Amino acid sequence: MKRSSEDEYILLRSGQLVGAALLVFVRSRALKKIKNVEGSVKKTGMSGIAGNKGAVAIRLDYANTRICLVTAHLAAGFANYEERNRDYRTISHGLRFQRNRSIDDHDTIIWLGDFNYRIGLSDDKVRRLIRANDLGTLYENDQLNLQMIAGRVFPYYSEAQITFLPTYKYDNGTDEYDTSEKARIPAWCDRILRKGNNLKQIDYTTAPLRFSDHRPVYATFQCTVSSIDEQQKEKLSRSLYDRRKRDIAGSGYNHEKTDEDTVGYNSIAEGLPPASSDRRKWWLDNALPVRSQVHPPQSNMVLNPARPSNPFAATHEPDWVMIARTEEFGKAERKSQTVPAPPTRLEEQRLPLSPSGHPGRSGSASGMVNAVSYGKSENPPSPSSTSADPSVGHKPAPPVPKKPVLLSTPSTRPNRSLGNVSKIGTQIPASAPALGRYTSANGPSNAQLSTPGGSSINAKPRSNGPRPTSASRPPPPPPRRGTKRSTARTDLLDDDIGDEGTTIPSLQPLRPN
Numbered sequence: 001m002k003r004s005s006e007d008e009y010i011l012l013r014s015g016q017l018v019g020a021a022l023l024v025f026v027r028s029r030a031l032k033k034i035k036n037v038e039g040s041v042k043k044t045g046m047s048g049i050a051g052n053k054g055a056v057a058i059r060l061d062y063a064n065t066r067i068c069l070v071t072a073h074l075a076a077g078f079a080n081y082e083e084r085n086r087d088y089r090t091i092s093h094g095l096r097f098q099r100n101r102s103i104d105d106h107d108t109i110i111w112l113g114d115f116n117y118r119i120g121l122s123d124d125k126v127r128r129l130i131r132a133n134d135l136g137t138l139y140e141n142d143q144l145n146l147q148m149i150a151g152r153v154f155p156y157y158s159e160a161q162i163t164f165l166p167t168y169k170y171d172n173g174t175d176e177y178d179t180s181e182k183a184r185i186p187a188w189c190d191r192i193l194r195k196g197n198n199l200k201q202i203d204y205t206t207a208p209l210r211f212s213d214h215r216p217v218y219a220t221f222q223c224t225v226s227s228i229d230e231q232q233k234e235k236l237s238r239s240l241y242d243r244r245k246r247d248i249a250g251s252g253y254n255h256e257k258t259d260e261d262t263v264g265y266n267s268i269a270e271g272l273p274p275a276s277s278d279r280r281k282w283w284l285d286n287a288l289p290v291r292s293q294v295h296p297p298q299s300n301m302v303l304n305p306a307r308p309s310n311p312f313a314a315t316h317e318p319d320w321v322m323i324a325r326t327e328e329f330g331k332a333e334r335k336s337q338t339v340p341a342p343p344t345r346l347e348e349q350r351l352p353l354s355p356s357g358h359p360g361r362s363g364s365a366s367g368m369v370n371a372v373s374y375g376k377s378e379n380p381p382s383p384s385s386t387s388a389d390p391s392v393g394h395k396p397a398p399p400v401p402k403k404p405v406l407l408s409t410p411s412t413r414p415n416r417s418l419g420n421v422s423k424i425g426t427q428i429p430a431s432a433p434a435l436g437r438y439t440s441a442n443g444p445s446n447a448q449l450s451t452p453g454g455s456s457i458n459a460k461p462r463s464n465g466p467r468p469t470s471a472s473r474p475p476p477p478p479p480r481r482g483t484k485r486s487t488a489r490t491d492l493l494d495d496d497i498g499d500e501g502t503t504i505p506s507l508q509p510l511r512p513n
Contacts, residue, residue, distance in 0.1 A: 015039045015056040020113060022056040022071040033227075036061040042095040044075070044087045055091040055113075059106060065198065065225040068106040070095075071113040078118050078185065081143045085153045108196040108223055111157065114214065117144035118187040119166070126185050127177065130165060138166070142188060157193040160204040160219065167206060167215040174210065190217040198224040296320055 009025040012034065016022075026034060037060045045053035055072035072091060075083040092103055103109060119126055120141045129138050139145055139162055147153045166186040169178040178184045194201060203220040296302065301320040308315055 012060070013037050013039055013058050015041060015058060017041045017043065017054050017056050017073075018051045020054065020056050020071050020073045022058055022069060024058050024060070024069060030062070033063050034060055038097045040095050040097050042091045044090050048090070053087060055095060057095055057097075057103060059097055059101070063225045063227040065108060065223070066106040067108045067223070068103055068110075070103060070109070070111045072111060073114050074116050076116045081117060081147060084116060085147060088153050106196075108199055109157075110192065110194050110199075110221070111154070112192040112217075112219075114189050115144060115191050116189050117142065117147070117191070118185060118189070119143070120146075121185070123183055123185045126166075126187075130177075130186060135162060135165075139188075144188070144191060154193055157195045159191065159193050160201045162188060162204070164206045164215075164217075167217060169213045170210070170215065172211070172213055178213075190214055192217060192219040194219075194221065196223075198226075200224075298322075300324075 008028050010028055010031075012024045012026045012031075014021070014023040037058070039056070039058045041051075041054060041056050043049065043051045043054040045051060053073050053075055055070055057068060057070045059066065059068040061067075070091070072087070074087045077083070096102060119138055120143060121129075121138075126138065129135075144153070148155075148157070148159075166177075166188050168187050168189040169184045170176065171179055177186045192204065200222040201219060202222060203218070205218065207216040207218055209216050297320060300323055302323055304317050304319060304321045307317045307319065
């Protein structure tokens, strides 16, 4: 008899994670009822990095029933049942489909795979119970059974009664359990669990295949699916809406302007809005925050800040408190902020009077003014009353670095001997030698300077002791061999050579008096 094409199975979706693979086959005639098919994987090996452990899941909607199939390979090891429990929690909470749907967001769920839970007995005792076919004692010591009873793993899941021998670990191609040096303890590592009220398990056994060290396990389920007629659902929904619309129209309310959810709800007190609904909220006014219309009983009253934040808490504090007037409050605040000024000390230094009878009013550059120190509470003096001398009442400015005289040519040497006199407009020839700090070896030179007021000042260099002469200087060192240039002046550079090729006279610094 030839099978109809509608009875053929086709591959709907498949997924693989290293050694774990999941393939879903469906009959071709059921394709029109299946929709929203998705797949996802979750790694748990090496803290989620490796895929040697983990799960593959496929979900689908059969009619109006949501179905999820999960195959998992959990952590190995006899005593690592806690790690296997963590792997289950990681997969159950971490594996996600589209729209953030998880495994538990389905009506029917089936887990299958190598869960690696062992039997907590010694190898000799387990083998002896297997030979005696005492499956009840073995199941009582099964780690997965104990962990599910304690609620630590697979909550609300069920497993059919196990009627087959442990499926791990066989010698390949035989029915003998592990005979290697490791002598692994036989266990039910391969399991199938279900969750859903619409599932009924029919078979749960092993297949007689010997090409692996595991015996394959399979199960048969009968699933009841729900199917909804969308046209009938839309017709029923329209009927209910029209009936509700007629009820509202007969009650005298305008259903176009009145929220039907608030019909029959009145305000509990005068001035308060009616009850809120999902579409109408009394604290919003046309999608804007509501404004408070509560006013104080009197203009000089405000809300009491001492009241508790919970308006329903019992308290003896009044709602409103009196406040002082704005003018009185401002006067009191200014009075509290007034601080008495500290006493000041005015020091005045009397200086010698000039011939005109006024201190500091002299035509010469040595004029002086009164030195006054002011306290912090007094206003500072005006610029016209301050002293022209920066050393009086002010900290002197730091000296400006300049090129030494010996390293400059006569045309670029600065004049440092006149101090403040050069600042008031004194014209000094560019070729005049520096005065006051240095003297020529040929003797001091005098300079007569004139100020803008017409007075003249004789600027003379000061000396502290006898002037050095050529006889008091040490003899020059002998010339170097192999050169015609003299080394008599070792303190001069190339800039010290004059325009005519002659050196300037020897200058010696003078000590201040």
